Every structure is written in C-alpha cells, then in structure tokens.
Amino acid sequence: MSTKAVLITGANGEIGHGLVSRLREQRPELRIVAIDVHPLSKEMKEQCHETIIGDILDTTLVDRLAAFYDFESIYHLAAILSTKAEREPVLGHRVNVDGTLNLLELGARQARATGENVKFLFPSSIAAYGLPTVEAKMKAGRVKESEWLDARTMYGINKKYCEDLGRYYNWYYRQIDPQTLTGHVDFRAIRFPGLISAVTMPTGGTSDYGPEMMHMAAQGKPYDCFVPETATLPFMTMADAINALLKLESTPAKNLTQVVYNIAAFSVTARDFYEIIKKEYPNAVVNFKPDPLRQKIVDSWPADVDDTWARKEWGWAHEYDFQRAFDEYLLPAVKRRYAGK
Ligand code: NAD
Ligand code: SER
Numbered sequence: 001m002s003t004k005a006v007l008i009t010g011a012n013g014e015i016g017h018g019l020v021s022r023l024r025e026q027r028p029e030l031r032i033v034a035i036d037v038h039p040l041s042k043e044m045k046e047q048c049h050e051t052i053i054g055d056i057l058d059t060t061l062v063d064r065l066a067a068f069y070d071f072e073s074i075y076h077l078a079a080i081l082s083t084k085a086e087r088e089p090v091l092g093h094r095v096n097v098d099g100t101l102n103l104l105e106l107g108a109r110q111a112r113a114t115g116e117n118v119k120f121l122f123p124s125s126i127a128a129y130g131l132p133t134v135e136a137k138m139k140a141g142r143v144k145e146s147e148w149l150d151a152r153t154m155y156g157i158n159k160k161y162c163e164d165l166g167r168y169y170n171w172y173y174r175q176i177d178p179q180t181l182t183g184h185v186d187f188r189a190i191r192f193p194g195l196i197s198a199v200t201m202p203t204g205g206t207s208d209y210g211p212e213m214m215h216m217a218a219q220g221k222p223y224d225c226f227v228p229e230t231a232t233l234p235f236m237t238m239a240d241a242i243n244a245l246l247k248l249e250s251t252p253a254k255n256l257t258q259v260v261y262n263i264a265a266f267s268v269t270a271r272d273f274y275e276i277i278k279k280e281y282p283n284a285v286v287n288f289k290p291d292p293l294r295q296k297i298v299d300s301w302p303a304d305v306d307d308t309w310a311r312k313e314w315g316w317a318h319e320y321d322f323q324r325a326f327d328e329y330l331l332p333a334v335k336r337r338y339a340g341k
Contacts, residue, residue: 002070005031005049009056009103010078012036012044014200015123018242019075020047026246033069035061036078056099062106071110073119073249076103082127082155082297084204089154096158097165104169104185111183117253121245122189124163124260126234126301127156127206134299138232143302145191145262145309152300153206163189167259188248189260193234193305195241196325198333206297210235210273217277217284218334226291229271232303236265237320237329244316251314258309265318266325267304276326 006023010016011034023030024047031049034040040051054061056078065071078099085092100122107118130150131137140148151157166187173184194207201215202208209225210233216223244263274286310316320329 002068003031003049005033005069005071007065007069007071007074007103007106008032008034009074009076009099010036011048011051012038012040013077014195014197014202014238015077015241015245017044017200018197018238019077019245020044022242022246031069033065033071035065056102057094059102062102066106066109070114071107071118072116073121074103074107075121075245075249076100077123079123079158080155081202081204082125082153082206083208083294085155085158086153086297092154093158096155097161100162100165104165104187107185108169108173111185112181113183115182117183117186119249120166120169120185120187121249122162122166122187123245124159124189124191125156126191126193126305127151127153128160128163128191129302130156130300131302132300137299137301137303140302142264142304142306143262144306145258145260148302153297159191163260170259186253187259188256190244190248190310191260191262191305192241192244193236193264195238196235196330197238198330199238199337206294206301207233207235209270210268213270213273213284213286214277214330214334217281217286218338220281220283222285222287224287224289225270225274226289226294227270227298228290228295229269229274229288231270231290231295231298232267233298233301234264234267234304235322236263236318237325239329240265240318240320243319244310247316248310248314255313257313261310261314261316262305262307263310263316263318264305264307265320266322268322272322276322280326280331 169185170187
C-alpha cells in the first residue's frame with residue numbers, strides 16, 4: 001500500500017521555505033515529500049518525511065514518486081521565474097510547462113488509481129496579464145481574472161497556459177473515454193502578486209526590486225533599482241501568500257466556481273518602498289537606474305488586481321497592508337536576519 005503524503009516541488013525556493021514550516025506547524029502529522037534541484041538545508045530536511053534532490057523533468061523520478069506515495073495534495077512550486085525565463089526561454093518553457101504537465105499526469109494517475117481527487121495547488125502570477133502601455137495599465141486599475149490576458153513574457157505565457165492545462169485536467173481530462181473516471185485532478189491556481197519574504201532573498205524575478213531594496217538597506221549596502229520611482233505593482237507578504245495557499249487548499253470543492261483566482265494586498269510604487277525603508281534606515285542608498293527593457297515587463301503587469309472571487313468563494317482576506325507588513329512582519333525579521341552581519 002502507498003504512503004499518504006503531500007508533495008511540494010521547488011521546496012527550496014522562497015515559497016517552499018515558508019510553506020514547509022507552516023505545514024509542519026499546522027499539521028504535524030502530515031508526511032511532506034519535498035523535491036528541488038538544489039539540496040534543502042538540514043533544518044528543512046528535518047521537517048520533511050523525504051527530501052529528494054531531483055528535476056521535475058525526470059519522468060523516472062516522477063514515476064518512482066507515483067509508485068511509493070499516494071498524494072492528497074500537490075503544491076507545485078518549481079519554476080523558472082520571469083527574468084531568468086526571459087534570458088533562457090527554452091529552459092523556462094521546459095520547466096514551467098513540461099514540468100507542470102509531468103506533475104499533472106502524476107496527479108491524474110493517482111486519482112485514477114485511488115478514485116479520489118488529488119488537489120493540485122498552482123502558484124500562477126500577475127505575469128499572466130499583459131497590458132500594452134503604462135497608460136493603459138494605470139487606466140485599467142484593478143484587473144479582473146478574465147481581462148488583459150496577452151502575456152508578454154515566456155514566464156507569463158507559461159503560467160497562463162498551465163492555468164488552461166489545469167482547467168483541462170480539472171474538467172475535461174480524457175473526455176471522450178467511454179469509461180467515466182472516478183477521481184480527477186482538483187486544480188486550484190492563485191495569480192500571486194510580487195511576494196516579499198523577510199527570510200529569503202528573491203532571485204530571477206522581475207518584482208524582486210521591492211524585496212531587494214529592503215534586504216540591501218538592512219545590510220547597509222547601496223541598491224541600484226532597475227525600475228523608475230513611479231513603477232507600480234501589487235505586492236504581498238510571504239506570510240499572506242502562504243495563508244492563501246493553505247486556505248484555498250482547505251476550501252471544499254463545492255464552494256469553488258473558478259480554477260484561477262486573483263488575490264491582492266497592497267499596490268505600491270518603487271518610491272513607496274524607498275520611503276518606508278528610509279524611515280527605518282535613514283542612511284539607505286537607493287539609486288533609481290531604470291533598465292528600460294526590464295521596466296517594459298513591469299509596465300505590462302497590472303498595477304492592481306480585483307480579488308472579488310477569492311474573497312467571495314473562499315474567504316480570502318490579507319492580514320498585512322503595506323505599513324503593517326513592514327512594521328510587524330518584514331522589518332523585525334530582516335533585522336534578526338542581518339543582526340551582527
Ligand atoms: P524560487 O525561484 O525561490 O523557487 C523555485 C524553486 O524551484 C527553486 O528552489 C528551484 O531550485 C526549483 N526548481 C527550478 N527548476 C526546477 C526543476 N526543474 N525541478 C525541481 N525544482 C526546480 O521561487 P518562489 O518565489 O518560491 O516561487 C515559487 C512558485 O511561485 C513559482 O512557481 C513562481 O512562479 C510562483 N510565484 C512566485 C512569485 C514571487 O513573487 N515569488 C509570484 C507569483 C508566483
Ligand atoms: N514575482 C514573480 C517574478 O517577478 C512573478 O511571478 O518573476
């Protein structure tokens with residue numbers, strides 16, 4: 001008999017770090033199986049039932065997982081983020097799309113074998129949107145899930161396509177098979193805004209300028225910000241992002257009419273970041289040196305999103321607004337992290 005467990009891919013990443021410890025705290029009985037191409041720290045390993053250094057593109061590894069475990073939920077976090085995927089688009093497509101397909105197939109196979117649905121949590125992104133100009137972006141305001149979906153980056157296109165794949169596995173998988181399937185992949189995606197963690201530094205993303213500015217100031221290092229002061233994006237603390245994943249996971253399927261949900265917390269400019277950081281670190285040096293190419297990507301992502309569906313259907317509510325995020329979550333943890341360094 002297979003062992004009941006939850007699977008977390010990309011567990012060594014920013015969300016993975018927070019998710020593993022929150023799951024361990026909230027559901028200590030849970031067997032967490034974690035995969036990443038990079039080794040997890042000793043601390044992370046201790047919180048998991050099994051950790052695997054491996055590639056989600058390795059189908060032999062995915063088959064081995066299917067043979068040993070019976071996953072009730074799959075948190076599929078492994079991905080190549082937007083800036084890196086723009087530099088290496090073929091790699092981005094392979095990991096972000098082919099990797100996701102491997103995991104969806106794993107879920108579908110398990111659901112078929114057990115007759116029970118397998119929940120599949122997918123962190124999509126505001127990169128799935130594509131607004132043509134900064135004027136259109138500012139005029140659009142809070143964008144709904146079905147609007148402005150002409151993504152302009154490899155990463156955004158990959159996310160949008162994987163949302164569609166998830167919708168297919170959820171509702172239409174093998175729809176012309178004469179036999180009715182008893183279990184299916186219960187796909188649930190959140191289009192996350194830029195995430196800010198106090199304990200990890202982001203890498204490879206386009207929204208990284210916000211968190212990078214804070215981490216550099218806390219270390220007393222100058223920071224060259226690659227977007228102009230006016231650049232506006234929605235952001236959220238990692239704590240709220242993890243709350244959202246867990247809340248969506250625990251919502252009964254009957255309450256959900258969508259497979260993809262926006263969630264929002266605060267929408268701020270790069271200047272807003274600078275000002276709030278400056279209050280705590282008056283000597284912080286931030287040079288606004290926009291990179292017009294990376295700026296174009298930020299300009300194509302919405303300034304804010306409409307999260308009515310998430311609030312209505314699964315009770316999404318953020319805990320941290322911008323000020324509280326800094327005062328109560330980010331600054332205390334960042335200070336502890338860099339104390340004495
Ligand atoms: P991250 O880059 O910190 O983590 C991704 C992890 O995936 C890394 O540890 C990496 O080693 C691993 N990985 C990459 N390729 C792999 C492969 N082939 N096989 C196994 N592991 C692989 O990113 P994150 O911020 O933790 O993001 C997690 C997920 O959330 C991603 O899907 C990302 O697109 C999504 N997301 C993140 C943000 C954000 O602002 N951080 C916003 C929206 C969506
Ligand atoms: N924050 C992510 C990035 O910038 C978007 O999902 O890549």
